[in-house]
Amino acid sequence: MPSLITGYEYDIFISYRQKDNKHDGWVTEFVENLKGELESTFKEEISVYYDINPHDGLLETHDVDESLKEKLKCLVFIPIISRTYCDTKSFAWEHEFKEFVEQASNDKFGLKVKLPNGNVESRVLPVQIHELDNEDINLCESVLKGVLRGIEFIYKSAGVNRPLLPKEENPQDNLNRTNYRDQINKVANAIKDIITAIQHYSPQKVEVSQEGTKPIITPQKSKKTPIILGLVIALAVIILGILFVPKLFKPAEELEKSIAVLPFKYLSDEPDKQYLADGMMDAILLHLSKIEDLRVMDRTSVEQYRETTKTTLQISKELDVVYLLEGSFQKYEDNVRLIVQLIKASEKGHVWANEYNNKWSEIFSVQSDVAQTIAKELNAAITPEEQQLIEKTPTTSLTAFDFFQKGREEHWKYWLKGDTTALENAEEFYYKALEYDSAFAQAYTGLAWVYWNKHYWEAYLSEDFLDSVLVLTDIALTYDDQLSEAYTFRGEYYSEMEKTEQAIKEFDKAIKLNPNDWLAYWGKGQAYSDIDKVKTIENLLKAVSLHRGSALPGLLGGITVFYWNTGFMEKAKYYNEERFKLDKNSIGYYWSLANIEYCSGNYEDAIEYLERAYALDTSDTDIHNIFGQFYMMTGNYEKTLEHLQKWIVNSDSMSAAYLFGMHRVGWAYWQSGYKIQGEYYLNKQIDYCNRMKELERVYGENNRIYYDLAGAYAFMGEKEKAYENLRSYRDSQTLPGSWTLQLIRDDPLLDNLRDEPEFQQIVRDVEARYQAEHERVRKWLEENGEL
Numbered sequence: 001m002p003s004l005i006t007g008y009e010y011d012i013f014i015s016y017r018q019k020d021n022k023h024d025g026w027v028t029e030f031v032e033n034l035k036g037e038l039e040s041t042f043k044e045e046i047s048v049y050y051d052i053n054p055h056d057g058l059l060e061t062h063d064v065d066e067s068l069k070e071k072l073k074c075l076v077f078i079p080i081i082s083r084t085y086c087d088t089k090s091f092a093w094e095h096e097f098k099e100f101v102e103q104a105s106n107d108k109f110g111l112k113v114k115l116p117n118g119n120v121e122s123r124v125l126p127v128q129i130h131e132l133d134n135e136d137i138n139l140c141e142s143v144l145k146g147v148l149r150g151i152e153f154i155y156k157s158a159g160v161n162r163p164l165l166p167k168e169e170n171p172q173d174n175l176n177r178t179n180y181r182d183q184i185n186k187v188a189n190a191i192k193d194i195i196t197a198i199q200h201y202s203p204q205k206v207e208v209s210q211e212g213t214k215p216i217i218t219p220q221k222s223k224k225t226p227i228i229l230g231l232v233i234a235l236a237v238i239i240l241g242i243l244f245v246p247k248l249f250k251p252a253e254e255l256e257k258s259i260a261v262l263p264f265k266y267l268s269d270e271p272d273k274q275y276l277a278d279g280m281m282d283a284i285l286l287h288l289s290k291i292e293d294l295r296v297m298d299r300t301s302v303e304q305y306r307e308t309t310k311t312t313l314q315i316s317k318e319l320d321v322v323y324l325l326e327g328s329f330q331k332y333e334d335n336v337r338l339i340v341q342l343i344k345a346s347e348k349g350h351v352w353a354n355e356y357n358n359k360w361s362e363i364f365s366v367q368s369d370v371a372q373t374i375a376k377e378l379n380a381a382i383t384p385e386e387q388q389l390i391e392k393t394p395t396t397s398l399t400a401f402d403f404f405q406k407g408r409e410e411h412w413k414y415w416l417k418g419d420t421t422a423l424e425n426a427e428e429f430y431y432k433a434l435e436y437d438s439a440f441a442q443a444y445t446g447l448a449w450v451y452w453n454k455h456y457w458e459a460y461l462s463e464d465f466l467d468s469v470l471v472l473t474d475i476a477l478t479y480d481d482q483l484s485e486a487y488t489f490r491g492e493y494y495s496e497m498e499k500t501e502q503a504i505k506e507f508d509k510a511i512k513l514n515p516n517d518w519l520a521y522w523g524k525g526q527a528y529s530d531i532d533k534v535k536t537i538e539n540l541l542k543a544v545s546l547h548r549g550s551a552l553p554g555l556l557g558g559i560t561v562f563y564w565n566t567g568f569m570e571k572a573k574y575y576n577e578e579r580f581k582l583d584k585n586s587i588g589y590y591w592s593l594a595n596i597e598y599c600s601g602n603y604e605d606a607i608e609y610l611e612r613a614y615a616l617d618t619s620d621t622d623i624h625n626i627f628g629q630f631y632m633m634t635g636n637y638e639k640t641l642e643h644l645q646k647w648i649v650n651s652d653s654m655s656a657a658y659l660f661g662m663h664r665v666g667w668a669y670w671q672s673g674y675k676i677q678g679e680y681y682l683n684k685q686i687d688y689c690n691r692m693k694e695l696e697r698v699y700g701e702n703n704r705i706y707y708d709l710a711g712a713y714a715f716m717g718e719k720e721k722a723y724e725n726l727r728s729y730r731d732s733q734t735l736p737g738s739w740t741l742q743l744i745r746d747d748p749l750l751d752n753l754r755d756e757p758e759f760q761q762i763v764r765d766v767e768a769r770y771q772a773e774h775e776r777v778r779k780w781l782e783e784n785g786e787l
Contacts, residue, residue, distance in 0.1 A: 126150025
């Protein structure tokens with residue numbers, strides 16, 4: 001029976017290694033069960049190619065049946081991924097898996113299709129029957145050019161790693177908690193989504209829908225996304241940051257090679273063309289950033305001086321740079337005019353200036369020439385690799401470039417002012433750019449930013465969370481594998497997906513291509529935050545040395561958090577004062593003091609500081625969540641319930657606090673005599689935790705998820721489950737901080753266990769891990785003159 005789509009041989013092709021079937025017929029049984037599920041999923045009959053006796057173990061030198069290539073013309077390719085499937089010498093790998101990826105990548109639908117819900121999915125749908133080694137995962141992902149994200153049929157328990165069976169003898173022992181029947185259903189539903197997307201394929205939209213969806217970060221909500229963590233505004237609202245201490249980290253020679261590119265002016269009175277001047281500024285700044293021998297301020301650092309009366313000396317001191325670049329730009333018909341001057345603030349007049357009068361078609365060479373000339377004036381060494389990056393042309397279409405510049409300018413309006421209309425405009429312009437150059441890599445990363453900004457929290461608990469961001473950045477890298485911002489995005493994606501090692505590798509790639517990418521350093525620091533506090537602070541300090549923009553108060557708040565969480569309370573108070581000097585934000589100031597006191601076990605003092613913060617803004621309903629947690633630690637369940645009720649009633653969106661606060665709401669209700677409501681919220685917390693664990697979300701990646709499960713189970717009297725999660729909490733690679741240490745010491749949710757020897761030993765183990773890392777940080781701080 002032919003495929004549903006004309007020109008295709010089958011709807012589904014199933015690929016596997018013979019040895020994975022001949023012992024117990026697992027693959028054969030899977031195929032039969034899948035066919036049955038497909039019959040109840042599709043109105044039409046679905047054709048499936050499955051060779052019950054596949055040739056296996058053949059090398060590339062052996063003859064291959066040419067008809068196989070025709071059979072590979074299918075809509076969906078299902079590889080049964082086992083511990084032996086990822087073998088470059090096997091027939092299935094070389095002549096089925098790789099061959100399909102190549103064929104699909106070049107047919108009219110492409111390897112990745114846009115689903116009805118707007119997300120993007122690969123036509124390769126892996127069915128995984130074993131946990132794989134990292135090298136096998138990397139091998140698969142190198143062929144797929146994306147994350148290996150399939151549907152798992154894995155039974156895993158202590159010392160066991162085998163395929164899940166239709167009839168398990170001890171299903172309760174399966175750590176993955178997967179049910180064979182449900183997994184079959186998931187495969188069928190995934191197939192339906194892909195085939196439906198292909199059936200609704202639109203030639204007018206395919207280029208953009210395959211290569212882009214709608215991408216990036218939620219400035220007010222995302223914890224890390226920070227990076228995106230996107231641009232500064234995102235990070236400004238995220239409480240992660242760090243103060244730059246210039247004298248400790250920049251030798252005199254480095255200071256002499258520091259520069260900021262100030263906002264360019266458009267030479268004529270045409271406000272609608274200012275984006276052209278900003279685009280020229282952006283390009284020159286980016287080129288300079290690629291030179292490791294320079295320290296370059298990011299655009300957000302200089303935006304504050306767009307309309308300023310400050311002197312160049314004042315600006316250079318505030319930005320902590322020696323040189324400033326000023327510029328003016330104009331485009332008239334097919335001609336452009338650029339005037340630039342390099343200023344050393346400590347001297348009168350400029351040290352270099354030039355005027356460029358060129359054709360618009362020469363714009364990229366002008367940008368490159370200006371950057372290289374400035375570098376020479378600063379005596380900065382440019383490596384051959386850096387020169388090649390600077391001279392690279394981003395697009396072959398000037399029209400596409402113009403739309404991209406408009407899109408980026410609209411995106412800046414969103415980052416700097418939170419203008420959601422501008423975000424929609426940015427998306428439209430990026431798509432327009434791709435209409436004129438479908439290989440324009442930066443337009444794809446622009447769409448990735450848009451998607452993250454628009455959809456981060458609304459898709460947080462969905463299985464395809466951020467998949468579109470990865471798809472878009474992967475596409476960008478297929479067209480330009482030296483685009484640093486794409487690697488920064490991938491780093492953030494892998495951080496969100498709980499793949500810390502891969503995230504760090506991606507950030508390192510970004511830094512290699514752009515040594516001034518402070519967002520990459522920031523993301524790398526966050527990636528280390530749960531496993532190595534010293535590397536965390538090293539990278540965060542490096543990040544802030546490259547940023548002096550509007551996010552600085554938030555970054556100072558971030559280092560405040562770092563210090564209180566590693567047990568250096570006086571340092572935390574110092575940086576909290578430094579932040580307050582900049583933003584005069586008394587609410588944030590008191591909030592930080594409250595947390596410092598909480599981490600020191602001074603709950604009444606913590607509540608007093610919160611009261612001061614709340615008195616300044618009684619409309620801040622989120623603060624009731626913190627009130628509830630603090631009162632809970634004092635055992636005052638009435639006050640706890642009063643505040644948490646106000647928080648829940650006024651909470652209008654998903655957030656990290658929401659995901660980890662339900663069991664405390666449940667405790668307050670239960671203790672107040674409302675057991676039914678209490679059970680509801682306690683079970684809600686358990687559901688959230690299990691869902692995050694299943695989806696491998698970053699907010700569920702660390703030992704916090706096990707701790708919260710343990711608390712819910714302990715309070716409900718399920719001690720065995722509580723201890724199971726407490727052991728996982730203790731044994732996790734995530735390093736405990738002061739906040740979580742204080743929790744396990746005094747948390748009322750754990751009172752049922754507090755007097756038991758095993759619980760007391762777990763607390764001692766956690767304290768020992770905390771203390772060891774505290775001492776490592778202390779030693780580093782002393783060596784670097786911070787203590």
